[in-house]
Amino acid sequence: MSNILVRTILAYLLIFGTPMILPVMFIKLVGLGGLRDLVTYEARDTPLHKLDPRLKVLYPIAMGVLSIVLNWDFMLIVFGLTVLPWFWLRPSRSKVRVLMVMVIGPALAGFWSQGLYYLPPPPIHYIYQFPWTISWMGSPGITGYGMVFGLQQSARVLVTVSTSMLILISTDVGDFTWAFERFRMPPQVGFALTAALRFLPDMISRTTLVLRAVELRGYDMSRPRWFQVRLWPDYVKRLSRCIVIITVPLLVGSLRGTATMAMVADARGFGVNRRRGSLQEHPTTKYDIGGYVILVLLVGGAIVLNHFRIGARPY
């Protein structure tokens, strides 16, 4: 009896441990302030900053395609290739910390969830088999096969995440708009991205301010210690109520800001011409040519290999 009890407790810990660690890790290491840092452009004078914006827009798309079509062995190479430019960029320490959490978090989640739910063909070898008492969760146990599969899937996602973040940090949004125009996309697409990237940090700052204001007004947002189990339901309840409380001031403030921003955009002539001028000229440099060649070789190579069933992802 005691054996089944211990096994049940252990199973619950294994299932719920990781999902509980992830938000704690996010709050402790990133928080709202960190999230703001994540999408903030870092003005530097690196060759990466000077690359043709069109190449920068194509880069995450191309790497994302590679991550889908290639098998795990080749995926490792692609993953390695997407990490290398970060050493070239040398982002600030605060960004590296946030990025690490944003990378490790999904990797851990994928690794763990697939370990629980992705089952290999029989015979199945469990690292830990759950007792019948937890069968309602739908997972018979943790398998190494599932974990490896989860890691592969996470790496595929992270290729796109990593390349997109690299580009966001090293590209002024004005350059994105320029690139979108050269791709014959409507200027509104570029403007939507510009507005989102510019005002997301402000929105996060305002949320932080309102959360502080609600505490200053006497609302208890203090978090119990991890072992104060009986206090956690009340904390979750308070947190949920707080979301309702802060929604109105956040909405009111955002709507006011949006009206002003729309007037500013109108006054600056946004949307009056389908083609826009540009402060930046982006003459093609040797770095751009190199980048295009590498990109074409990578995508072309992957397609050719795929055709010959080399490095192709099994379906």
Add this chain to the structure above:
Amino acid sequence: MTRCGRGRVISGNPELVAEDVSFAYLGATTAALRHIELPVSAGEVLLITGVSGCGKSTLALVLSGLIPSRVQGELRGRVMFDGKPLSGLKPHEASQLVGMVFQNPNLQLINQTVQSEVAFGPENLALPHAEIVSRVNWCLDVTGMAGMRKSATVTLSGGQKQRTAIAATLAMRPRILVLDEPLSDLDPVGAQEVLATLQRLARHEGTAVVIIEHRVDEVAPWADRVVLMDGGRVLLDQPPKVAWADSAVWARTGVGVPDVVQLAQALPDAFGGAIPLSVEEAAGQLADSWLVPALAQAATARAGAAALEGGNGVINGQPGSATPVLSWEAISVDFGTVRAVNDVTLAIGEGESVAMIGANGSGKSTLTGLAVGMGTPSAGQVFFRGHPVQPGKVFEHAAQVALLLQAADEMLFEETVIAELRFGTKFRALPPDPVLDVQGAIDFFGFTGLEQVSPWELSQGGRQRLALGALLVGAPGVLVLDEPTTGQDAEHMRSFLRLLAAVRNRTGLTVLAVTHDIRGLASRAERIVLLGDGQVRMDGPTSRVLARTDELKRWGVLSPPLARLQVQLLGHCDDVLLTVGEMTAAAGAYRDAHAPAAGRP
């Protein structure tokens, strides 16, 4: 049309004319503007002032063509630019004639870097690359932002953001620039930099500049014309010296008059009947006046009194009280690689009224935030009545230290006034000896009969009062105010200062105010702490700290005009008189003692 401003003649036909303009917002029962007649000529600097809600910002939207194109309502009359109606133009066409800079620079900086922000307009107009580069370079040069062209806009200070917003508007090459409260987020030195930029534009580029502002003291020396509005009408439109000659109309509307003007009106014989607009002008007019020995006599008397009390009262970086209610001990705060607060030791005594001043980014808000557990010091410890303040425990410490944020609107969460006042008591039991209970707050803050009204139906001043009242329901030991008078007109500012004095009289609360409002809020504090580059640079009685005009300026703070005037006239003084009333009293005492010399009959 010819108008005179400080001897300069502005001539030629007005470029922009509001002809019998009236406007009512959609659904409003009263008109925001009534029969406005206003000409604006090239190269002039026009100050439009008036109490909150008098229609200034609406007039700005009309002048810039955003009414009626982007704001709905009923517009009568017309705005003509060079003889053509502005209302027929699209916003981007109008903005190449009349550029509008909104109050909050954060909401009008759309792009990520300074240069891309400035280039945004010309890029939208599909101008050739060379023209865009030329415009961007010119705008950045003229606004003094060329050195920061590649900086991310989120990293800029308030003044830099404001100058970037002006540069971005100028890039549309408007012939008239309309600015709605451009100084509201700026420290006094930053404000002077922006005003100098605007005057340079007017004088060298011929751009007409229309400034809508409450801070008349600071704008007065730069303006060629002053327009006073009240109830949607133009009450007065004159060159500054003429405009302020009639003090009755200003008093009737409750709009502030520059201190030097008030002094000249209180002591006309000392000024020879002239109206000065700046400290320098006033000092010139008073150089040979009997007021100088009168002020010297008063300064000597105060120095004698101070000597009897012991010391000159100015201390630097030392604790100010033996039994502090709030103290910061060897506090440092780092944000990444930047040290925002550097080894600050400071104490606030029970019942004291202290103003914390300093330039933008000097560490004021960081330091006060620590008092309620907002933020974590890199070194040192904050104490409330001898107990350590734990970082992050805002809920616990907010019961002891009430912090009113600058954005008081963000502190309102309920649907009615009474619910707002009860908000804190829902989560925390009311102490047995509250500073105010809910009913007491309703009576004291004037909400009787408004209990069931939505906070959003109150005026801006009313919402601030409500937020303050809600914070005081409980038993805080200290009231901390973060820029409480920013963006408020003179009447609201006076009301707030009266309210604050009444709160102190009733509750005996310790008050710490972080402020750029040196002339109003800081001058009424008993003690001033000056922060510069994250350190306490001066700490002492208000009248003595404000006498150190050069030292204050070095740290980005301008002393009030009357203090600067006394220092200019006397060369040096340890202690200054802070109000027109004090100065006229000193003059009266001198005249009583030296009647024949003062030329009194």
